[in-house]
Amino acid sequence: MSRTRTPVVTGWFTGEGDDFHLLGTRCSACASVFFPREDTFCRNPGCSGGALEEVPLSRRGRVWSYTDGRYRPPSPYVSDPELPWEPRTLIAVELTAERLVVLGQAVTGVTVADLTVGMEVEVVPGVLDEDAETTWTTWHWRPTGTRG
Amino acid sequence: MTDDVAVLGAGMHPWGKWGRSFVEYGTVAAREALADAGVAWRDVGSIVGADTVRGGYPGYVAGATFAKALGWQGARVASVYAACASGAQAVATARAQILAGLADVVLVVGADAAPKGFFRPAGGDRPDDPDWLRFRILGATNPAYFGLYARRRMALHGDTVEDFAQVKVKNAASGALNPYARYRKRVTAEEVAASATVADPLRLLDICATSDGGAALVLSSLEFARRHGAADAVRIRAVSTVTPRYPNTVLDLPDIATDSAVAVEPPSDTFRASIARAAFEEAGLGPEDLSLAEVYDLSTALELQWYEDLGLCVEGEGAKLLREGATALGGRIPVNVSGGLASFGEAVPAQAIAQVCELTWQLRGVAGDRQVEGARVGITANQGLFGHGSSVIAVR
Numbered sequence: 001m002s003r004t005r006t007p008v009v010t011g012w013f014t015g016e017g018d019d020f021h022l023l024g025t026r027c028s029a030c031a032s033v034f035f036p037r038e039d040t041f042c043r044n045p046g047c048s049g050g051a052l053e054e055v056p057l058s059r060r061g062r063v064w065s066y067t068d069g070r071y072r073p074p075s076p077y078v079s080d081p082e083l084p085w086e087p088r089t090l091i092a093v094e095l096t097a098e099r100l101v102v103l104g105q106a107v108t109g110v111t112v113a114d115l116t117v118g119m120e121v122e123v124v125p126g127v128l129d130e131d132a133e134t135t136w137t138t139w140h141w142r143p144t145g146t147r148g
Numbered sequence: 149m150t151d152d153v154a155v156l157g158a159g160m161h162p163w164g165k166w167g168r169s170f171v172e173y174g175t176v177a178a179r180e181a182l183a184d185a186g187v188a189w190r191d192v193g194s195i196v197g198a199d200t201v202r203g204g205y206p207g208y209v210a211g212a213t214f215a216k217a218l219g220w221q222g223a224r225v226a227s228v229y230a231a232c233a234s235g236a237q238a239v240a241t242a243r244a245q246i247l248a249g250l251a252d253v254v255l256v257v258g259a260d261a262a263p264k265g266f267f268r269p270a271g272g273d274r275p276d277d278p279d280w281l282r283f284r285i286l287g288a289t290n291p292a293y294f295g296l297y298a299r300r301r302m303a304l305h306g307d308t309v310e311d312f313a314q315v316k317v318k319n320a321a322s323g324a325l326n327p328y329a330r331y332r333k334r335v336t337a338e339e340v341a342a343s344a345t346v347a348d349p350l351r352l353l354d355i356c357a358t359s360d361g362g363a364a365l366v367l368s369s370l371e372f373a374r375r376h377g378a379a380d381a382v383r384i385r386a387v388s389t390v391t392p393r394y395p396n397t398v399l400d401l402p403d404i405a406t407d408s409a410v411a412v413e414p415p416s417d418t419f420r421a422s423i424a425r426a427a428f429e430e431a432g433l434g435p436e437d438l439s440l441a442e443v444y445d446l447s448t449a450l451e452l453q454w455y456e457d458l459g460l461c462v463e464g465e466g467a468k469l470l471r472e473g474a475t476a477l478g479g480r481i482p483v484n485v486s487g488g489l490a491s492f493g494e495a496v497p498a499q500a501i502a503q504v505c506e507l508t509w510q511l512r513g514v515a516g517d518r519q520v521e522g523a524r525v526g527i528t529a530n531q532g533l534f535g536h537g538s539s540v541i542a543v544r
Contacts, residue, residue: 008284008285009275009281009285027411030411030412031410031411032395032408032410032411032412033408033410033411034408035405035408036278036281036404036405043394043407044394044395044411044412045394046394046412047411064296064300064399065296065297065299065300065303065399066296066299066348067292067295067296067298067299067347067348067349067350068292068295068347068348069287069288069289069291069292069347070344070345070346070347070348071266071289071346073266073283073287073288073289074265074266074268074283074289075268075283076269076273076280076283076284077283077284077286077287078284079287088287090286090288090292090295090296092296092399097410098408098410099397099408099409099410100397100405100406100407100408100409100410101397101399101405101406102404102405103282103286103288103296103399103403103404103405104286104404105286105287112299112348112349116303117299117300117303117304118303128285138285
């Protein structure tokens with residue numbers, strides 16, 4: 001049975017493979033960038049407000065910090081209670097061009113032992129979880145020094 | 149500068165996992181604070197409740213619920229919710245009413261009955277709620293954020309996990325002396341190192357538990373305090389309830405990303421530092437005037453961050469201050485002599501009120517074995533989810 005691939009949140013990322021990137025918005029008046037996207041008003045208090053346009057964010061950034069979850073997170077995180085919990089690594093990444101930090105899960109198999117603050121990582125498409133009908137897709141961070 | 153208000157009474161229900169209603173904890177704390185103040189409940193003109201979302205829902209978990217439990221007497225009521233900062237906002241509301249002449253005496257109450265395990269967002273599918281999203285997309289619990297801060301400090305400032313463990317050792321030693329604390333046992337660095345890792349690099353004993361508890365204060369105008377024979381009462385000199393300034397560039401609970409600094413340079417101090425700075429400015433005091441500080445040690449590493457944010461030392465030297473023993477009981481500037489969250493566990497809406505209770509007892513000189521000698525000025529600092537700053541300065 002084939003499942004539908006659906007982003008876990010609408011409008012936060014797009015593309016496949018090397019063309020995958022996070023999506024933010026940029027204020028046409030002050031050039032502030034927002035992720036998660038702002039679509040109604042610019043949040044810069046010194047800005048009179050401009051149209052908010054969708055922009056792709058840089059695919060690469062530097063590790064701001066990292067950690068992991070050694071215990072199963074509560075709902076609404078989805079995990080199979082029948083299976084032992086496998087720790088997930090979380091990476092906060094500083095995007096140089098946008099001057100913001102975005103948190104995300106690391107690709108499967110990357111542990112905290114593989115990471116250092118300042119290391120370069122890139123955003124890649126990932127799968128968060130699956131149910132009977134749907135494969136829920138997300139973004140993952142992957143160190144650029146590793147493949148796979 | 150704003151006028152002071154007097155702290156006539158302080159009271160608490162011991163922290164723990166008692167399995168009873170938050171109403172009971174709050175009522176016990178309120179009755180104790182009233183007795184401490186020597187004020188009859190029927191003479192209280194206003195009650196302010198600090199809310200949580202966990203004991204029920206705002207409206208029930210509120211000032212009116214405590215007023216009913218104490219016996220309806222017609223007092224003005226207000227209820228505030230600001231996550232971990234609810235208690236400070238309740239103090240701020242009470243102070244504003246007193247200074248505006250709306251009430252002479254105000255009772256402030258916060259209490260919680262916390263669930264077991266990780267805090268989780270309210271139920272239902274809410275993809276527009278950042279708190280829901282961070283759990284759904286990332287499985288990012290509160291300790292995950294504490295882990296990120298801790299790792300960042302290790303990389304930037306050279307803090308070690310041994311430093312973090314020493315915060316727990318210090319706070320547990322003080323908590324062992326506090327009858328209201330939930331954990332009243334000393335802890336060794338070896339015990340911290342032997343506890344399970346929760347969110348690398350932090351272990352179970354680096355992270356505060358969630359607890360049941362209740363705390364209350366009776367506040368009044370200075371004029372009322374004089375008439376009441378309490379002219380030398382502890383006074384609240386400043387209450388900071390600031391929000392961040394754009395762009396807020398430190399990743400914070402419950403957000404998945406920071407503001408962007410691409411169009412606007414970040415402010416010169418971080419949100420946490422600005423919380424304390426606002427309190428100092430309002431009080432006309434500085435970090436050098438402090439006798440003690442009660443800070444929100446959600447994790448051991450976060451306590452070190454607060455040292456720097458309060459200006460007890462320069463940025464990056466929090467661990468050095470700890471290693472020198474400056475922040476231990478008997479040191480230059482003792483921090484969390486109550487035992488802190490490390491010894492209490494977090495009872496969300498009660499916690500910021502409990503911090504002020506500790507300042508009150510310390511400034512009165514009645515804190516027993518954990519007394520900071522000659523305490524004259526104390527500060528509390530805390531931060532509530534979604535951008536709620538909280539800091540109180542009390543003097544005597």
